[in-house]
Amino acid sequence: MVKVITYGTYDMLHYGHIRLLDRAKALGDYLIVGVTSDDYDKSRGKINNQQSLMERIAAIKETGIADEIIVEEYEGQKIDDIRRLNVDIFTVGSDWAGCFDYLNEFCRVVYLPRTEGVSSSEVRAEKRKLKIGLVGTAVFLTKFIKESKYVNGVEIVGVYAPHPGDGPKVPDLLYTDNYDELRDNVDAFYIISKPEKHYGHTKKALMAGKHVLCESPVAYTKEQCKELYALAAAKNLILMDAIKTAYSTAYERLLLMAKGGKIGKVVSVDAVCTSLRDGISIEGTDLSKKWNSMCGWAPAALLPVFQIFGTDYRNKVFYTKFQNKDENIDAFTKIDFVYPSGVASVKVAKGAKAEGELIIAGTKGYIYVPAPWWKTDYFEVRYENPEENKRFFYQLDGEGIRYEIVAFAKAVESGRNMSYVSEVISEAICDVIDEFNNRKNMIEID
Ligand code: CTP
Secondary structure: OOEEEEEEOOOOOOHHHHHHHHHHHHOOOEEEEEEEOHHHHHHOOOOOOOOOHHHHHHHHHHHOOOOEEEEEOOOOHHHHHHHHOOOOEEEEEHHHOOOOHHHHHOOEEEEEOOOOOOOHHHHHHOOOOEEEEEEOOOOHHHHHHHHHOOOOOEEEEEEEOOOOOOOOOOOOOEEEOOHHHHHOOOOEEEEOOOHHHHHHHHHHHHHOOOEEEEEOOOOOOHHHHHHHHHHHHHOOOOEEEEOHHHHOHHHHHHHHHHHOOEOEOEEEEEEEEEOOOOOOOOOOOOHHHOOOHHHHHHHHHHHHHHHHHOOOOOEEEEEEEEEEOOOOEEEEEEEEEEEOOEEEEEEEEOOOOOOOOEEEEEOOEEEEEOOOHHHOOEEEEEEOOHHHOEEEEOOOOHHHHHHHHHHHHHHHHHOOOOOOOOHHHHHHHHHHHHHHHOOOOEEEEO
């Protein structure tokens, strides 16, 4: 029996795929089809698949051409499969000509002519694009625009910039002070205005029937945040809190490990996020245009605390050094939390510098994420006996922003909220900001 193997993503199965599978099968008696896992595709930079692994497998099954379907999960798996499954022929389309010649050592390699005029990318591109308008001019906006280009199916239409002189300008992008005009041309808004305006801008967008991705904090109080989520739900709209760290694969995995008992029972979470780059401590800086340390950093720093311990803490205390109290600009804030079964601390600063690491301590070991942990692709699980330590690496492209945009676009398309930041956490973040703004449980330092 001649065994043939072929691999692919097979997103939105088209006739180019089916022709390939038919010809692959005809090369022998038994066809094995390797379908790439979602994670493997992500690590290869293929983030745009419209269908999940299970859906892609189901579509191939339905053709009845494959005798066996396997999942391709890692680089180098092809050699393992060929050996393990006693494969005689490896085949793929001619778009890969030459790329797999190294497999000749293990079996025969055949490149089949690719079918002209069809590809998953084209099928995906035919779908209507999600048109997004931007509100605000913070520097971060340029990263968002750059990252959106990697996401098939979304288009940035323009930026609502009431004060055109503010912030950096992205060439070839429409900047307008006419909100209504932009609103009429978009399906969704990404809100990156000053934090005190998030609530107003988000509400306005939702009232106009637009989906919203809003930088955290979504509002200045828990009640306002709740109101926005309720409004979105009532209007069947998506509202997502934009914390890019939540979309980093390494971060997701370390969270699962912490919650899954890999380091025993978690007793403390310590997260540090600082940067001096934004210049709040530079003489003459216009502080009215700046985000304070709390709004700039606390949502990211609070994320692991709330995702691990939940939001029902017993007590919290702020220790704050103000840069300018009237403008509500803190140079440095430390927040200590006490939970029934553990403690947590976050340190955020735009006017002070510290090592930006995340440490999750448990009764059996700890998870260490080096700086800058909020854009992490790497972490270590460490134990008393260093021989048991393990290191983990997961590809992270675009600091998580492009995965966040993919999740937003998919949520809008499917009508299901796919945010990695739950509503409860979003509200708890707003609550912390509210208490900070009201100087509740705050000890000021000079
Ligand atoms: N293939 C083909 N003819 C096409 C498209 C794909 O023969 N028109 C083959 C590829 O060469 C590969 C297999 O089908 O052997 C799976 O390809 P895959 O990368 O999943 O499909 P594409 O349509 O090329 O996807 P994309 O546009 O995302 O790259």
